[in-house]
Amino acid sequence: MNVIVIGLSHHSSPVELRERFAFAxxxxxxxxxxxxxxxxxxxxxxxxxxxxxxxxxxTALEPAQAFLELKEFLKTVHAFENPLGEEIYxxxxxxxxxxxxxxxxxLDSMVLGETEILGQLKDAYKLAHQHKHTGAxxxxxxxxxxxxxxxxxxxxxxxxxxxxxxxxxxxxxEKIFSSLAEREVLVIGAGETSEKVxxxxxxxxxxSIIVANRSHERAQVLAKEFGGRAVQFDDWAAEFEKIDxxxxxxxxxxxxxxxxxxxxxxxxxxxxxxxxxxIAVPRDIATEVNFLENVYLYDIDDLQSIADDYLKQxxxxxxxxxxxxxxxxxxxxxxxxxxxxxSTDGQRLKPVQANL
Amino acid sequence: MTWFTDxxxxxxxxxxxxxxSAYSVFLWRxxxxxxxxxxxxxxxxxxxxHTTAIFLRGFNLKQCPVNNLYEATVFIAWTIVAAYLxxxxxxxxRFLGAFxxxxxxxxxxxxxxxxxxxxxxxxxxxxxxxxxxxATLILLSIGAFGLSAVAAxxxxxxxxxxxxxxxxxxxxxxPPIQRLERxxxxxxxxxxxxxxxxLAFSPWLLKQKYGVWFKNDPLLDYSxxxxxxxxxxxxxxxxxxxxxxxxxxxxxxxxxxxxxxxxGFLLLSPIHHP
Numbered sequence: 001m002n003v004i005v006i007g008l009s010h011h012s013s014p015v016e017l018r019e020r021f022a023f024a025x026x027x028x029x030x031x032x033x034x035x036x037x038x039x040x041x042x043x044x045x046x047x048x049x050x051x052x053x054x055x056x057x058x059t060a061l062e063p064a065q066a067f068l069e070l071k072e073f074l075k076t077v078h079a080f081e082n083p084l085g086e087e088i089y090x091x092x093x094x095x096x097x098x099x100x101x102x103x104x105x106x107l108d109s110m111v112l113g114e115t116e117i118l119g120q121l122k123d124a125y126k127l128a129h130q131h132k133h134t135g136a137x138x139x140x141x142x143x144x145x146x147x148x149x150x151x152x153x154x155x156x157x158x159x160x161x162x163x164x165x166x167x168x169x170x171x172x173x174e175k176i177f178s179s180l181a182e183r184e185v186l187v188i189g190a191g192e193t194s195e196k197v198x199x200x201x202x203x204x205x206x207x208s209i210i211v212a213n214r215s216h217e218r219a220q221v222l223a224k225e226f227g228g229r230a231v232q233f234d235d236w237a238a239e240f241e242k243i244d245x246x247x248x249x250x251x252x253x254x255x256x257x258x259x260x261x262x263x264x265x266x267x268x269x270x271x272x273x274x275x276x277x278x279i280a281v282p283r284d285i286a287t288e289v290n291f292l293e294n295v296y297l298y299d300i301d302d303l304q305s306i307a308d309d310y311l312k313q314x315x316x317x318x319x320x321x322x323x324x325x326x327x328x329x330x331x332x333x334x335x336x337x338x339x340x341x342x343s344t345d346g347q348r349l350k351p352v353q354a355n356l
Numbered sequence: 357m358t359w360f361t362d363x364x365x366x367x368x369x370x371x372x373x374x375x376x377s378a379y380s381v382f383l384w385r386x387x388x389x390x391x392x393x394x395x396x397x398x399x400x401x402x403x404x405x406h407t408t409a410i411f412l413r414g415f416n417l418k419q420c421p422v423n424n425l426y427e428a429t430v431f432i433a434w435t436i437v438a439a440y441l442x443x444x445x446x447x448x449x450r451f452l453g454a455f456x457x458x459x460x461x462x463x464x465x466x467x468x469x470x471x472x473x474x475x476x477x478x479x480x481x482x483x484x485x486x487x488x489x490x491a492t493l494i495l496l497s498i499g500a501f502g503l504s505a506v507a508a509x510x511x512x513x514x515x516x517x518x519x520x521x522x523x524x525x526x527x528x529x530x531p532p533i534q535r536l537e538r539x540x541x542x543x544x545x546x547x548x549x550x551x552x553x554x555l556a557f558s559p560w561l562l563k564q565k566y567g568v569w570f571k572n573d574p575l576l577d578y579s580x581x582x583x584x585x586x587x588x589x590x591x592x593x594x595x596x597x598x599x600x601x602x603x604x605x606x607x608x609x610x611x612x613x614x615x616x617x618x619x620g621f622l623l624l625s626p627i628h629h630p
Contacts, residue, residue, distance in 0.1 A: 178535040270597025294600045
């Protein structure tokens, strides 16, 4: 049985493509079921975040064959008909395990060392586990991945400094506004990341938080937690006259804010600066709003360049972390029934790139 | 070497300001993150020449050399570069030279206009304090408009970087754009108050010299136009929320217009050059 991974991430594909392949959380159990029923995987976990869509599978098939079938599965589920090239990556053991450990440690994240991905990975695993789509193989490597992430966090400086999406958003806000003390923040869609961004802004002195969510109850809970107020989801546009920062992370399949809608709202605001942070995939805000004066729009990909700089600064830490991960993967092979896939000439298989 | 006067030293200083100004364009393209010693030393060299020019003029006059528009402009520019050189000791703030150099170069070119530096009498004449006050206030208003233009340039740079998601927007040492906008606004207000006060003396000066309260004059008309333009700019901002990029461009554009045209209108004015 080989543990393999196939997926798209911010390294390999733009947000326009990733949003096409994103799985809604509610659809994941069915997708896993159909994946296992097809015989491609005996065990599987689907990780779908704004930065990556990955399928981790334990399969009895040859990796090259499994990759071809997994690719077809992805294309079929998302009704994607265009050809795919290097946008999709495929890895077999031991690189697949190293990749999982790296993902868990935040080493593969857009914002290096961020911890949000670990929570997302745990949620993805929990979902698969609850629906009984994992077994001994994936259970073991995922538990090991979580342990490695904890070890790396405590033993290295990979998480030092502001490396999360939330911190980057705060930095941007501080480059636009003289002070965050008088700033009002609107959260559209009460997702985990938007919640963190709002919390980070509050911790830096933001005046108040307004929450609009499709589930008004959830909005009220979050607003109460922030000491802010909740508004009906359909009424969020009415708040634009007062607010200074909007964080959008709805699961809407189309843009909820475009230039035609924002233009008159900006006039009501007397052209005060407006920071828009669109962390939704698919994106909530049309890119052309950035052409409006005093509007600053950042989507999830725009944060990439910031992450790159952090990457440069932490190069030494990456080397240390990768060394630890390599040791942990080696130890995993030695300590259990895991055997790296050995080719006929006795060499470990290189990562298998299927002819996609 | 008697032919080499204080004005020649100042001309050399202006050449160095020009070199610094040209070099600053490259600094802008790089982003202002790293402190730049080349620019600092160019301005330091200019400062040495500039100081020599001021001292020579002072020794020649045997008193503080601030008696006409040339000397006043030279003195204001000297205080700006001196302040920068002190601030620039801190490498974190050395990037300000990229903005200061343009202003200093403009002020230098402006000051070198021959008509701004008429030959002195044996002793400077301070008999009419009202004229001095009138000239000083208008000069200070131009200085305020100039500083506002510098803030506007910073705003435009930062705003461009934020709009186009340049990394240097986060890592540059420029203040937040909202603060820059407030500084622009405050300096414009300061400038217009000074200009209004300076212009308010004009009727009394005309009455003293020509016996009339108003006289048609190119520089007077020009000054009223400049005053009205800046007032309109501020009203557009306060009343209609005009701000951001357009406000900044208007601030920069109007100051460049003043720098390019003020001396011309001064030369055309029979009141100021009878």
